Amino acid sequence: MNTKKHLFLLFLILLGSNTMLLAQVKKTVTGVVRDNGGVGLINATVTEKGTTNRVLTDQEGNFSIKVNPKSTLTISYIGFTTKDMAVGEQSNIAIAMDVASNALNEVVVTSLGISKKQKALGYATTTIKAEELTKTGSPNFAAALYGKAPGVRIGATPGGATSAVNITIRGINSITGKNQPLIILDGVPIREGEVKNNDYWGDQRLRGNGLLDINPEDIDNISILKGASAAALYGSEAVNGVVLITTKSGKGKKGFSVDVNTNYSFDKVAYLPRYQNVRGAGAPLNISNGGQDDAGFVYVDLDGDGIKETRSILGYSINFGPKFDGKPTISWDGVVRPYEAQMDNYAGLFQTAQNSSVNVALTHSSENSNVRFSLTRQSNEGVSLGAANTKNIANMNSTFRMGKKFSTDLMINYINQETKNRPYSIDRLMNNFTGMMGRFDNADWYLNKYKTSKGYRYVRGTNQSLTPAENIIYNGFKGDIADYVWRIKEHNENEKSNRVIASLTNHWQIVNDLKLRARVATDFTSQRTETKQSTEIPLSFGNSGYFAMQSYLNTIVYGDVLLTYTKKITPDLELNVMGGYTANKETGSTISRSTNGGLSTENLFDIAASMNTPNSSSSRYSLVKDAFIGTLNGSFKDYLFLEGTVRRDRTSTMNPNNNSFVYPSVNSSFIFTEAFNLPTFITYGKLRGSWGIVGNYPDLYSANIAYDQNTLGVQQVGGQPVLYTTLSSTFGNDLIKPEQKHEFEFGLEAKFLNNRLGLELSYYNAQIRDQILPLTIPSTSGAKSVLTNIGTLRNKGIEIAVNGTPFRSKNFTWEAGINVAFNKNVVEKLATGSNELLHADYDGNAAQLKSVVGESMGDFYAHPVARGKDGGLIVDPNGLYKVDPNSMVKIGNAMPKAVGGIFNTFTYKGISLDVLVDFRIGGYVMPTAINWMISRGLLEESVKYMDAEHGGLSYYEAGGKRIQTSAAQGPNGEKVYHDGLIQEGVKLDGTKNDYVASAADYYWTVYNWGGPQYSPNTRYELYIKKNSYVKMREVSLSYSILPKVAKAIGATKIQASVFGRNLFYIYRTLKDLDAEQTTAGSRWFQSLTNVGTNPSTRSFGVMLRASF
């Protein structure tokens, strides 16, 4: 016999004996798993201990499993204590599960990735589990956090999946600095990246931030460290709290399993302003004479016979013109159409964004290792035309144990991403009178006409063109909209990036009590961007078009070493000492080149096509931080815990002679349910208290004072290059001190009635000293800002979370919870000696945003209406209130008073309905562009008084005055207008006002741009509005097919769901925009006034999840 045959035989024998073994020994055990109230538990896992043999319970909690005799069954169910049960001789077992006093043994990830028992923590943390992040297919984890963690506020820039998301924890901690928490992924600080999307002239596209790259499907849980004590080990990086992300690993699973998740959703533009649909562009003749006839129209000659026969509107940006009458009127594209409102005309500039995600994860666990490998393909679009993003994310998370003393964790997260055309800012369509689309105008017309038939940019008037017949010559055309369309269509920006976040952690149990952990990690991003802007005019007319390429590299190298010594001093007293060192270096560079003076060949996109010497630019940076850290923990009888920590850190953003600071903290927790005998309805109770200091350093390179140096090149025949220096208009400060947040906090956590009801309460009080601020100064002083330690802030607040299971029966469960956080912010002191600090002056002293000592940060001020001697509001001869140019009063404060969320989960058999509502109370915004739309006569609000039907008074004009009348014409045949209104108030001489204002003039002027110097009747007090809302944030309806059925096709779980996000408002104070429409940057003051990023959206989707 040859070898092959031998092997074959051997194989047969093995197979046979194996089968025989199984056939001979196994027996079937049936049973039922119930909770201690007697209700059967669905989908509980029943495993034969030490094997991968397992089953799930059915709808009634019944199971059936074949096991070896004398084996032990392990029964586990989320929220219940895992139970072992020896089978013995039984064949039918009833198992009663105990609700896990989860807090007793639950483990929470804390600073530096150290896991601690929840009950030992003396400070508040909120942990959010994987399921809660993925229910509604959020493309990033931050947008899945709305309303889920008390004291955590989320703000997403409109525009879709590529736009930045902000996280704010426990109010605003920095007057102008960073407000974003530190983000730590499996112990590694990652590039979170601040963004600013309110600077149109600096960058027309909406940027994202680094946290968007983290795939929610790979997250096991998120732990949010809110207070100073919780975050103290992060010292100067933790003033805004810390978000710790732990990715999924194979831990806690047995054997081999596969999870597949896939979802599809779409975002549609939503929450647009309420447009009026009654009239078009123009103005009454008495308000503005642009040559229109009495009816408000002008006429053009279409057939070339010299007679102007075709009706046209005025080319005005204001829309107080003639009412829509459906009669033929020429629009700017040369088409004669019925004169009527074009519904949804503006929304036509945007697309429905389609998003999908497919994730496959393989997990394998064995005695010596566990590995999870996951692959995700995400594809997202923005509502901005052509904006698309695809991501391939590979994640590996593994632990290898080598003997009893060593283990190694390896985490690699690789994100390969391509972003085409990040959403283009709509600033010019919103914050700009000449870009607001009128009602007799349409996105389709622009999409049709933005380029000529020869592919060049549209041409206006008689400007040079190869297709003069196509030139745009009729009224009503908005160049800004056409420019926008040209750019979204013909300016392409393609971004390709590769990012690797990886860490390697070694654990060494040196001796019984002594442990060493060493970690090295990196977050590396490499990105290439190509910009292609099409040729705009034929080469014979000149050179146009543009090409640029840019590469960006960012590297974070992180390392830490921790040595831990644990000693049980007496059976009741345990001590734990830890010392360590961490260091972090971030470097980055950007290099770009671009064409100069247009392209030499039409649409040839390369640097080689540059007409002049190509532009080039580069920048680089490096940031070094390190720290020594130490902690001391003690526990007594497992119910009293005390911890002290200290961190001494250094940073390169401060003067090297004064860059080291110490951050201490202490915290303690006391489990009173274990210390005392309490009534049984109290399942668990913990009191905690903590105190700590964390800090914040100035931004990179902002403290150092140095000259900018550059060259002008050679400027004369035979000359030398001209080198020159200038002093920056942002002035540094070598003596700057770090900000410090001193915070204390008390809390209570309790669970009642066997965990049917849970309660968590926190009170915190934080003082943030030496706020670092680039203080704005007048340019006449020699710079525009100077870096300063400006003052002291205080944030105090209460966080309450209640959750419970109001109803539970065999088939139906209702779980619900509410959390709410109240934060009060006070400016306590300003170092300038002044009583107030000005953040921004809007529109030429029309309004101001300032912080006043004793008040919350961010007060909006505006000029009130001037009052006469006896207090009456003064009306000017034009019939409009006179704005007092000499005083400003507080209208509202930008800080929300409270934020929170309410969730409800209803489960009936395999069907589950999740409903999440989030809310915000208070906090003012000034969405200026919305008011400018009123001034342009575009919104519903501006329709009031427009004619008798809308409450307008009738009047005629004589001698420069408007006189009320009820006659059909004035005494001398003057025309009678019907758009009058009379403001309640007094004239300058103190008598009751009888000046008649015209409605068009009223809206146009009162909601105009500019301070009293420019526009004496414009009332910015009307612009500042409270932003409270209750929103249906997430709804998801899911169905899990019966475990039996699932099993039949080899799965352990199959779940399908439909979901919606950002669905509708239950209540809102801002009617013409989404509550988050003003979110335009990572810093708080960047998110109060600008509505010109992208429209807000509403999303719907479907999802399928399966496990094998």
Place this chain on the structure above:
Amino acid sequence: MKKILFVLSIVALTVGFAACKKADFEESYADPSKISVTSVEKQFAGFLTSNRWYVLPDYWNYFVVLRTTVTHYTQAVGWVNSPNQYVPGYAGIDARWDNYYNFLAQYRELENVYSQLSADDQKDRRIYMIAATIYLYDHTQKIVDLHGDIPLTEAGKLSANGGDYAKSLPKYDNAETIYTKMLDELKAMAEELNTITVKDAFKTGFKTQDIVNNGDITLWKRYCNSLRLRILTRVSGAAAFQTRAATETAAILASPATYPVVSSNAENVQIDVFNLSTEIHSKNFKSGLEDWDGNLAGKAMIDHMKTNADPRLRVMFEPGANAGGAYNGLDPLATSSAQTTLVAGGTISIYNRSTLSRNQYFPGLLINAAEVSFLASEAYLNAGNDAAAKAAYNDGISKSVKYYYLLRSLTNDNTSPVAAPATDSEIALYIAKPAVNWDLATTKADKIKLLATQKWIHYSVVQPVESWSEIRRLDAPVFNFETDIANNQKQPPFRWLYASSEQTYNTANYATVKSKDNLATKLFWDVK
């Protein structure tokens, strides 16, 4: 135990080696692209460079600052009337103001660096300070003429004050005091330039760094004295300055050897564009002037030039695309609808694109020969020397004509065909036309009107701020503007408002000038 000690020492050693050193922090403290020390030479060039986009024609200055303000007030262009058009916009005012004060801050830093040198080193580099001060005062006059009183003597000192911002909030200096100070110092510098010796070792450096006059000290003299003429003329009507203006102007004109001025187009003081690939260029003049029809011709100017066969017409303007070669200006009194139709019709002339907006070599003009001739003419006229006044006037016209042809010759654009050169006889014919002829103007007032008209054409869109100042001072030429019924400001203003940052951030000092901060306050030299 031994094992533990061993492990601990290994850990300590590793951390010791791998840990960050103080040097790592020092290295990363300063921005690698910046430097910590500078020199008089480099800071001088930095100072000159920092306001270049308000000297060389550039997008922001032309499109944002001038397009909606000064070029309308001077009717240097034609435009479509719109509501609120006579209230100068805040974007433009702030931009120009901030630029001037950044420029001043660079000058203060130059003073700072200079003051830290030894007496000998200072002496060697004295020429830099003189040149810088002349250049500073040229631009200071402009900003005073736009706003009135401004912060000057205390302004820009944040760096000198070590970053103490409270101490650095500057008071406002009276406009007249600033004029006096500039005149005193410029006079002293005019004298000093006659005696100064610059060592050869420093001449080369100065030649390189001086992007205005390429190190030519005589040209700096001419610049200094021409600037004095300009400043003296501006205040010649103000009571407090009348005598001084007459005396000093006469002294300058009487002794060209001691007080040389810019006397030919070859001596024009300007920043030349040498290499388009450097940061000294006029590549953005095109979008600055042409965008949104900012280059339309005004009716008054075109009518004058057409009627009198002005030899500059064909080099300064080009006919509208559909005008069949005819020159037409836009009437400011037509309704906006009629104006819009006209503009869309393509019959309105535009500024010659090849000479001006698309001329990427267009120089950054500071002071030129024609302008100096007109200043001299007015001085002679005031002094009762009509013959000299006439000669200077005619000379100014001739230089202005040649100047525009000179600009055309610099261009790298041929969108508009090359204009036939203006001959001397053509210029002579123009000078003889009734609306131009010196002798036909019988009164002094009429002669001033002639001068004013010539200045206005000469300045056109090239020196708009000078043009507006002179029109305000001379109240000529007289223009008609549409009355704005939508705004309290019915006609063009007499000055600009202050930048908004002043009332917000320099509140206490601003309070001292607040009463003057409106559009109706006239400049002190605007006495008519």
